[in-house]
Amino acid sequence: MKNLSRKNLITLLLPSFLFIIFVFAVPIFYSIFISLHHYNILLPYHPFVGFKNYIKLFQDSVFWSSLKITLYFVVVAVTIELSLAMLIALLLNQDFKGREFLRVILMVPWAVPWVVNGIMWKWIFNSEFGVLNKLLLQIGIIEKNIKWLGKPFLALNMMIFADVWKETPFIAILLLAGLQAIPIDYYEAAEIEGANSWVKFCRITLPLLKPVTFVALSLRTIWAFKSFDLVYALTQGGPSQGTNLLNFYIYQTTFSHLDFGYGATLSLVLTIIILVITLLFYKFILTEEE
Amino acid sequence: MKKTLFLTLILVLTFCLSMGAVTLKMLVRPDEGGVIELYTKEFEKLTGVKVVVDYIGWDQISIKTTTALMHKGGGYDIIFIPSAEKSRFAAMGQFVDLNEWFTEDEKNEFLKSFVDYYSHEGQWIGVPWYSGGAHFVYNEKYFQDANVNPEDLSTWQDVLNASKAIVEKSNAEYAFTPSCKYPGNYYYNYGTILLAMGGQFFDENLNPVFNTGIGVEALELLVEGVNQGVFNPAGVSLDDYETLKIFQAGKSAFMINSTWSANQAMLPEASTVADYAKVRMIPGGKNSETGGLIYGGAFGITKASQYKEEAVELVKLLTGTEAQMMHAISGFNLPTRNSLFEGSRLEAINKAWPVYGELVAQVEVGSFGPDVVWLDPFRRALATAVQDAISGKKTAKEALDWAARQAIDIKSQYE
Amino acid sequence: MIRKRKKNTLFKVLIYLSAVVLTLYILGPFLWMFISSISPEIELISGSRKWFPSNPTLKRYEALINKVEGARFRTAFFNSLIVATISTILTMFFGTLAAYCYARFKFKGKKSMVLGILFTQMLPGAAIVIPIYLFMSSLNLLDTKVGLILVYTGFIMPVAIWILKNYFISIPQEIEEAAIIDGATTFQILFRIIIPLVTPALFATGLYSFITTWNEFFFALILTGSNSKTIPVAITEFSTQGGVDYGMMCTAGVIGSIIPLVIAIIFKDYLVSGLTAGWAK
Numbered sequence: 003m004k005n006l007s008r009k010n011l012i013t014l015l016l017p018s019f020l021f022i023i024f025v026f027a028v029p030i031f032y033s034i035f036i037s038l039h040h041y042n043i044l045l046p047y048h049p050f051v052g053f054k055n056y057i058k059l060f061q062d063s064v065f066w067s068s069l070k071i072t073l074y075f076v077v078v079a080v081t082i083e084l085s086l087a088m089l090i091a092l093l094l095n096q097d098f099k100g101r102e103f104l105r106v107i108l109m110v111p112w113a114v115p116w117v118v119n120g121i122m123w124k125w126i127f128n129s130e131f132g133v134l135n136k137l138l139l140q141i142g143i144i145e146k147n148i149k150w151l152g153k154p155f156l157a158l159n160m161m162i163f164a165d166v167w168k169e170t171p172f173i174a175i176l177l178l179a180g181l182q183a184i185p186i187d188y189y190e191a192a193e194i195e196g197a198n199s200w201v202k203f204c205r206i207t208l209p210l211l212k213p214v215t216f217v218a219l220s221l222r223t224i225w226a227f228k229s230f231d232l233v234y235a236l237t238q239g240g241p242s243q244g245t246n247l248l249n250f251y252i253y254q255t256t257f258s259h260l261d262f263g264y265g266a267t268l269s270l271v272l273t274i275i276i277l278v279i280t281l282l283f284y285k286f287i288l289t290e291e292e
Numbered sequence: 293m294k295k296t297l298f299l300t301l302i303l304v305l306t307f308c309l310s311m312g313a314v315t316l317k318m319l320v321r322p323d324e325g326g327v328i329e330l331y332t333k334e335f336e337k338l339t340g341v342k343v344v345v346d347y348i349g350w351d352q353i354s355i356k357t358t359t360a361l362m363h364k365g366g367g368y369d370i371i372f373i374p375s376a377e378k379s380r381f382a383a384m385g386q387f388v389d390l391n392e393w394f395t396e397d398e399k400n401e402f403l404k405s406f407v408d409y410y411s412h413e414g415q416w417i418g419v420p421w422y423s424g425g426a427h428f429v430y431n432e433k434y435f436q437d438a439n440v441n442p443e444d445l446s447t448w449q450d451v452l453n454a455s456k457a458i459v460e461k462s463n464a465e466y467a468f469t470p471s472c473k474y475p476g477n478y479y480y481n482y483g484t485i486l487l488a489m490g491g492q493f494f495d496e497n498l499n500p501v502f503n504t505g506i507g508v509e510a511l512e513l514l515v516e517g518v519n520q521g522v523f524n525p526a527g528v529s530l531d532d533y534e535t536l537k538i539f540q541a542g543k544s545a546f547m548i549n550s551t552w553s554a555n556q557a558m559l560p561e562a563s564t565v566a567d568y569a570k571v572r573m574i575p576g577g578k579n580s581e582t583g584g585l586i587y588g589g590a591f592g593i594t595k596a597s598q599y600k601e602e603a604v605e606l607v608k609l610l611t612g613t614e615a616q617m618m619h620a621i622s623g624f625n626l627p628t629r630n631s632l633f634e635g636s637r638l639e640a641i642n643k644a645w646p647v648y649g650e651l652v653a654q655v656e657v658g659s660f661g662p663d664v665v666w667l668d669p670f671r672r673a674l675a676t677a678v679q680d681a682i683s684g685k686k687t688a689k690e691a692l693d694w695a696a697r698q699a700i701d702i703k704s705q706y707e
Numbered sequence: 708m709i710r711k712r713k714k715n716t717l718f719k720v721l722i723y724l725s726a727v728v729l730t731l732y733i734l735g736p737f738l739w740m741f742i743s744s745i746s747p748e749i750e751l752i753s754g755s756r757k758w759f760p761s762n763p764t765l766k767r768y769e770a771l772i773n774k775v776e777g778a779r780f781r782t783a784f785f786n787s788l789i790v791a792t793i794s795t796i797l798t799m800f801f802g803t804l805a806a807y808c809y810a811r812f813k814f815k816g817k818k819s820m821v822l823g824i825l826f827t828q829m830l831p832g833a834a835i836v837i838p839i840y841l842f843m844s845s846l847n848l849l850d851t852k853v854g855l856i857l858v859y860t861g862f863i864m865p866v867a868i869w870i871l872k873n874y875f876i877s878i879p880q881e882i883e884e885a886a887i888i889d890g891a892t893t894f895q896i897l898f899r900i901i902i903p904l905v906t907p908a909l910f911a912t913g914l915y916s917f918i919t920t921w922n923e924f925f926f927a928l929i930l931t932g933s934n935s936k937t938i939p940v941a942i943t944e945f946s947t948q949g950g951v952d953y954g955m956m957c958t959a960g961v962i963g964s965i966i967p968l969v970i971a972i973i974f975k976d977y978l979v980s981g982l983t984a985g986w987a988k
Binding site for chain 3: 317319322329344345346347348349351352355356359362363366367537540541561562563564
Binding site for chain 3: 010011013014015017018019021022024025026028029030032033089090093096098100101103104105106107108109110111112113114115116117118121122123125126128130131133136140167171172175176179180221224225227228230231235248249252253256262265266269270272273276277280284
């Protein structure tokens with residue numbers, strides 16, 4: 003790798019760099035700035051309050067319950083998505099009729115806009131006219147309509163269900179590509195040594211898929227922490243704040259309370275949480291590779 | 293590098309084209325019945341001024357308007373002000389004082405209570421466009437099946453007692469499905485019942501009182517109904533549109549819902565119970581006959597508008613007798629002009645919309661919600677409290693006490 | 708031997724069974740949305756046990772595609788096309804330059820810039836939307852397609868650079884080294900040699916950017932109005948007085964998904980290779 007002349011550096015990097023600064027860097031500094039102020043736009047003055055907003059965070063019970071819910075959402079959703087994606091990838095790596103068709107339709111959930119995903123599931127989960135109840139009633143699994151979004155914890159799990167539908171295919175696509183990149187002679191060699199399928203999976207497939215899996219894991223974790231559209235379209239954080247994920251709480255604080263200072267504080271804290279987790283992943287991947 | 297130049301050129305060109313041309317820009321809620329569409333077209337024909345209308349869904353009105361008002365009205369000349377957002381939109385100080393643009397006579401043509409409500413610190417900021425409120429709509433057949441005479445229900449306790457018989461003897465799955473999903477649904481659950489029973493949200497010093505006496509009773513009544521299996525607990529995740537659908541499907545025996553929904557319940561193309569849907573006054577409490585929450589909508593004109601004169605003319609047309617009459621006749625909302633509540637016009641509307649008189653009677657006795665800039669966060673806390681109580685997470689008293697503490701805390705942030 | 712074949716048959720059955728379940732799971736929800744979109748309002752709430760409406764109707768599609776009521780929706784559709792296309796082109800152009808730079812050269816602060824790219828993905832939208840709004844407002848770019856294009860370009864730039872960078876790394880350096888000896892400049896190398904080699908990759912990344920931009924909702928909600936409203940915002944607008952008109956929403960949802968779906972299905976192979984090259988390395 004060689005060094006780059008200053009002139010080339012500027013022409014190559016500057017344009018994209020400007021875009022990124024304008025959309026990300028400037029706003030983030032602005033956020034840091036207003037998080038140190040009592041910045042409610044309905045008030046005439048926005049006094050500097052130091053770290054008061056950050057201290058408030060520790061006494062804010064809604065924040066803590068929201069953080070708990072978010073962690074549950076992220077851990078459960080990402081775990082299910084990764085496991086399910088692994089199963090799908092293994093299935094699609096088999097040789098059977100219709101495999102190509104399945105690979106194509108795998109693109110469907112990924113391509114559907116998030117807003118549409120929210121609307122779709124809200125309609126499916128509808129307790130009175132939704133197709134989920136209709137289906138379960140006809141099969142005979144349930145006898146009475148279930149109020150899928152009517153109880154806080156159940157609603158949170160249904161939200162995970164909707165998230166899994168939308169996000170799993172993306173991971174499955176990545177994992178499938180990873181599977182296809184594994185040379186077939188590895189397996190043949192193992193077979194000669196008499197290894198069964200499970201051993202082959204654990205000793206060959208999993209270790210070789212590790213890098214892809216970690217990338218998928220960290221990306222999905224970041225995105226899951228930032229889930230917004232789904233909460234917005236599906237539950238609006240309710241009932242009883244049971245689905246009030248952090249990013250939605252930030253939105254509420256900012257646009258319902260119009261408390262921009264505290265909203266900025268919350269979003270910075272969320273950023274830091276994501277950052278720390280990603281750095282842990284990143285470090286893990288790096289040490290793995292070396 | 294040529295490519296870059298070319299692209300920049302395209303960008304500059306699109307930019308220039310998007311400017312220019314004299315137009316009025318308007319930010320408004322969804323246009324049921326096409327009233328706005330129709331009258332803006334007419335205005336364009338009459339004056340030659342172009343009108344661009346941005347319709348914005350109810351979910352997004354608050355955020356969209358707030359961001360616009362944060363920066364001098366965001367380029368809009370006319371902005372729709374829902375009654376619930378009035379205080380805080382007004383507090384952002386971007387609307388002109390309409391007293392300067394309307395004569396005293398013109399002003400007096402509107403319902404005084406609405407003009408007063410849309411006044412802020414001596415300035416009149418919104419021309420009332422429509423009114424409406426919560427109504428008690430019931431399924432006559434189910435009431436008959438259970439031998440309940442709807443006129444006998446004078447208090448909510450009576451309603452609860454009758455609900456049991458209704459669920460047992462009619463096809464209704466539940467007597468009532470309250471809408472409790474959005475903060476703004478307080479019109480159709482606890483909020484209206486509280487006012488109907490004679491309670492209040494706050495005292496005159498804006499200290500919460502809804503967590504005492506009638507306030508607790510009202511919520512306990514809702515919870516009791518859920519516990520007895522006659523009120524639908526799914527209400528915690530349903531909005532007023534969804535509960536309307538449930539009523540239209542014949543699954544609920546009555547509902548508290550908007551003026552628009554009362555009309556929708558009676559439309560054969562949307563409702564399976566169109567023939568049985570009837571309206572009566574909202575039942576009250578021990579010391580109160582009836583009551584409830586009402587709402588309205590108005591148009592404000594931004595200070596930054598460069599064409600205030602034209603904007604005023606357009607607003608006058610949209611809120612004019614003819615436009616309001618059409619809005620009412622097509623059954624979407626109630627008017628705000630005195631002349632439409634009396635004489636031949638009243639008759640004309642009543643003819644097209646037979647329950648008009650009953651709906652008006654209900655709105656006349658109702659009141660707007662708390663008139664504070666922090667209404668939205670307060671309603672959010674209240675919605676959580678109502679959901680907590682209905683889902684059994686907290687008792688009614690605990691939930692309301694929590695909401696009261698939240699209210700005090702929220703209030704303090706605006707001082 | 709017989710045992711093994713039996714096991715194989717069982718295995719086959721299992722595979723086909725899971726394939727069927729998977730197909731239903733993936734297509735079912737979307738199909739239901741489509742069926743709802745052609746069901747008359749009254750059948751949606753009638754509680755019938757049927758899976759297909761007795762009187763299917765295309766009147767909602769007609770309304771959106773052909774009638775006056777759909778005018779705003781159609782405008783939004785074309786806005787989305789324009790905004791997504793131009794931001795994709797811009798991103799691809801500038802992103803290619805930067806990605807090439809990251810892939811081939813050493814420079815100061817390179818490592819922190821790579822981290823910076825990752826960092827941009829962590830910021831919650833609510834944290835940056837207000838300053839962007841104020842910024843756009845002072846530039847007079849609110850409710851213009853240009854404004855939205857600029858924001859979206861910045862928005863997907865980091866991802867595009869990330870994906871493209873991995874492509875460039877996969878091209879052997881010897882090819883360029885030969886050209887350098889011949890005295891070609893950096894730009895000549897990039898445009899004459901590298902870009903032709905990675906055209907499929909550029910195409911794949913472009914498709915990815917296009918779909919991401921097409922689907923974006925939050926920023927579009929805040930920054931657009933009648934001049935520049937995009938499809939996701941228009942979809943959520945099918946709300947009535949208090950809630951949501953399900954039939955209409957489903958219709959809008961189906962129409963709004965068509966473009967990304969068609970792209971994803973037709974160009975599946977490109978996209979998959981793009982996604983995997985970008986993220987799986």
